[in-house]
Amino acid sequence: MANTPNFLRLISLFQLFFIAPSFAQQSFRPKALVVPVTKHASTLQYVTQINQRTPLVPLNLVLDIGGQFLWVDCDTNYVSSTYRPARCRSAQCSLARSTSCGDCFSAPRPGCNNNTCGLTPDNTITHTATSGELAEDTVSVQSTNGFNPGRNVTVSRFLFSCASTFLLQGLATGVSGMAGLGRTKIALPSQFASAFSFHRKFAVCLSSSKGVAFFGDGPYVLLPNIDAAQLLTFTPLLVNPVSTASAFSQGEPSAEYFIGVKSIRIDEKAVPLNTTLLSINSEGVGGTKISSVDPYTVLEASIFKAVTEAFVKASAARNITRVAGVAPFEVCFSSENVVGTRLGASVPTIELVLHNQKTIWRIFGANSMVSVSDEVLCLGFVNGGEKPSTSIVIGGYQLENNLLQFDLAASRLGFSSLLFGSRTTCANFNFTSTA
Numbered sequence: 139m140a141n142t143p144n145f146l147r148l149i150s151l152f153q154l155f156f157i158a159p160s161f162a163q164q165s166f167r168p169k170a171l172v173v174p175v176t177k178h179a180s181t182l183q184y185v186t187q188i189n190q191r192t193p194l195v196p197l198n199l200v201l202d203i204g205g206q207f208l209w210v211d212c213d214t215n216y217v218s219s220t221y222r223p224a225r226c227r228s229a230q231c232s233l234a235r236s237t238s239c240g241d242c243f244s245a246p247r248p249g250c251n252n253n254t255c256g257l258t259p260d261n262t263i264t265h266t267a268t269s270g271e272l273a274e275d276t277v278s279v280q281s282t283n284g285f286n287p288g289r290n291v292t293v294s295r296f297l298f299s300c301a302s303t304f305l306l307q308g309l310a311t312g313v314s315g316m317a318g319l320g321r322t323k324i325a326l327p328s329q330f331a332s333a334f335s336f337h338r339k340f341a342v343c344l345s346s347s348k349g350v351a352f353f354g355d356g357p358y359v360l361l362p363n364i365d366a367a368q369l370l371t372f373t374p375l376l377v378n379p380v381s382t383a384s385a386f387s388q389g390e391p392s393a394e395y396f397i398g399v400k401s402i403r404i405d406e407k408a409v410p411l412n413t414t415l416l417s418i419n420s421e422g423v424g425g426t427k428i429s430s431v432d433p434y435t436v437l438e439a440s441i442f443k444a445v446t447e448a449f450v451k452a453s454a455a456r457n458i459t460r461v462a463g464v465a466p467f468e469v470c471f472s473s474e475n476v477v478g479t480r481l482g483a484s485v486p487t488i489e490l491v492l493h494n495q496k497t498i499w500r501i502f503g504a505n506s507m508v509s510v511s512d513e514v515l516c517l518g519f520v521n522g523g524e525k526p527s528t529s530i531v532i533g534g535y536q537l538e539n540n541l542l543q544f545d546l547a548a549s550r551l552g553f554s555s556l557l558f559g560s561r562t563t564c565a566n567f568n569f570t571s572t573a
């Protein structure tokens with residue numbers, strides 16, 4: 139794509155403009171869509187559900203906030219009368235930024251056709267990528283008015299990539315692929331927004347039980363009648379110019395969402411850090427990203443050391459006793475002197491200071507401490523070692539019960555802070571359908 143002349147890109151945009159209206163089938167135009175997001179107990183993956191194919195089949199998919207697109211296993215039980223492979227050099231293929239062209243040397247079936255546009259589906263949990271054809275099929279999800287799910291709506295030519303069954307290795311049982319919500323034009327948020335002409339925004343509210351994700355703008359109402367869209371603080375989303383995928387072509391930017399953490403404070407005291415690590419360098423290394431596929435926040439080794447030392451010190455000042463680590467956590471405490479509060483265990487507050495001193499993402503006990511037994515609480519951060527590609531990866535446990543809104547058009551992230559402070563949780567969307 140890097141070498142594609144500009145006029146070709148213009149043509150593909152132009153074609154998109156004319157293709158888009160045919161994606162949506164019905165005259166009813168939803169304002170937003172809603173899907174459940176359930177945490178899988180043993181793998182700690184967040185699993186969502188959408189319906190695909192004709193006739194429709196409910197699919198469980200691992201939710202990947204920074205994932206490039208939807209990919210599904212087409213080798214096992216893929217039956218659909220509306221499956222269509224995308225051809226090489228088609229408008230769909232350039233929308234997917236692909237210039238590759240694939241053939242398949244066995245009988246034609248979904249995932250195996252000649253002269254098809256090739257993509258690289260990525261299992262971002264195991265960091266394994268393979269090649270697969272770009273295809274279109276019907277997708278159906280529930281619309282919402284922000285309060286309840288409403289009627290189901292269909293996108294007739296939803297783009298996704300096929301993968302082989304082996305790519306599912308490492309994913310929760312019963313899952314048939316991954317749902318990528320990243321920055322690309324064929325990730326779920328952009329395709330839904332163009333199919334239904336709504337704002338290029340989506341929101342994710344993860345829970346240790348059943349959370350929720352919305353495509354489109356708020357309200358995002360959680361019981362008892364709290365609109366989390368009204369609770370947001372905003373910070374710019376940053377683009378990493380170098381892809382962070384397992385396989386990619388030169389010049390491809392990352393599909394993941396980065397934010398600018400400028401410093402970290404613990405109980406309002408700045409932690410000494412090598413600030414070079416906090417920005418993204420020209421090779422795409424460094425910075426801070428948001429990830430639903432890392433169960434816990436991962437910190438580059440020197441940041442991990444500085445943050446945990448400061449946390450242990452601030453805990454000692456609160457008379458909280460350190461005990462031996464419990465894998466994967468290195469820093470654990472006796473729960474003896476830790477009292478429970480509305481915001482979770484009363485431990486030092488970790489603050490991520492963002493683009494200015496007033497914009498702070500606060501991590502309270504409910505998001506920092508993992509209870510590993512009745513007696514032991516661990517700091518839910520893990521050591522990412524030296525020279526990881528991203529210095530700070532804010533993982534799933536730290537995102538739970540915080541509503542995050544990704545606004546692609548304005549390139550900004552809205553974050554609610556811990557919803558317990560507003561007397562609600564991410565498990566409080568009313569999934570009773572009014573359709």
Ligand SMILES: *[C@@H]1O[C@H](CO)[C@@H](O)[C@H](O)[C@H]1NC(C)=O
Pocket residue numbers: 241242243244245246247250251252
């Ligand atoms: C693709 O073309 C090759 C060579 O013409 C042929 O052997 C093969 O069966 C074809 N595959 C499909 C899936 O049609």
Ligand SMILES: *[C@@H]1O[C@H](CO)[C@@H](O)[C@H](O)[C@H]1NC(C)=O
Pocket residue numbers: 187188189196279280290
């Ligand atoms: C609408 O979608 C939901 C959730 O995917 C599903 O449970 C329900 O059966 C669908 N309703 C209809 C009428 O297809």
Ligand SMILES: *[C@@H]1O[C@H](CO)[C@@H](O)[C@H](O)[C@H]1NC(C)=O
Pocket residue numbers: 412413414415
């Ligand atoms: C800070 O990190 C950068 C990037 O890894 C490294 O090149 C530099 O030597 C570090 N500086 C210090 C003082 O450790």
Ligand SMILES: *[C@@H]1O[C@H](CO)[C@@H](O)[C@H](O)[C@H]1NC(C)=O
Pocket residue numbers: 457474475
């Ligand atoms: C600290 O904890 C110990 C052991 O639980 C207790 O005996 C002591 O009184 C506490 N001190 C303070 C200052 O809270």
Ligand SMILES: *[C@@H]1O[C@H](CO)[C@@H](O)[C@H](O)[C@H]1NC(C)=O
Pocket residue numbers: 286361568570571572
């Ligand atoms: C959930 O929504 C349904 C349908 O609007 C409504 O009847 C029900 O009272 C709601 N539940 C709660 C707990 O408010």
